[in-house]
Amino acid sequence: xxxxxTLLDGNNYLPWSKTxxxxxxxxxxxxxxxxxxxxxxxxxxxxxxxxRNDCMVRSWILNSISKEIVExxxxxxxxxxxxxxxxSRYGESNGPMVxxxxxxxxxx
Numbered sequence: 357x358x359x360x361x362t363l364l365d366g367n368n369y370l371p372w373s374k375t376x377x378x379x380x381x382x383x384x385x386x387x388x389x390x391x392x393x394x395x396x397x398x399x400x401x402x403x404x405x406x407x408r409n410d411c412m413v414r415s416w417i418l419n420s421i422s423k424e425i426v427e428x429x430x431x432x433x434x435x436x437x438x439x440x441x442x443x444s445r446y447g448e449s450n451g452p453m454v455x456x457x458x459x460x461x462x463x464x
Contacts, residue, residue, distance in 0.1 A: 359416040366425050369446035376420060380413065388413040389439035410435050417442075 360375040362368065380386045387393030388410055395410070396402045413435040418426055421442075428445075432438040 357416060357419070359420045363420055363422040364425070364442070364446070365422045366446055369442070372420070373443070373447070376417065380416075385409065385413050388435040389417075391436050395434065414438055 359379045360372065362372060362375065364372045377386060377389075380389060385393075393406070393409075396406055414432070417435065417438055418429065421429065429438055429441060432441055
């Protein structure tokens with residue numbers, strides 16, 4: 357399944373992450389990346405359903421990452437961990453670039 361139309365390539369994290377959040381929100385699965393849908397205990401009745409949903413969300417996200425960079429994220433243990441890893445790797449590094457672009461636009 358295609359979650360979003362544009363693949364994450366490492367340089368487009370901010371718009372990509374926004375579209376992924378919108379798509380997951382529409383599917384009522386946003387809690388799997390923001391940490392609000394907490395993994396139940398293994399002996400809980402909800403455990404298997406949570407595992408299935410988490411795997412589905414991870415699959416959607418991994419399928420929306422370009423093949424050149426996706427391998428670095430294949431071994432995350434949850435959708436939340438995957439999302440945090442992506443944000444750590446690509447989100448923070450774009451901050452200065454966004455600020456610089458905003459300054460250039462404002463001065464034009």
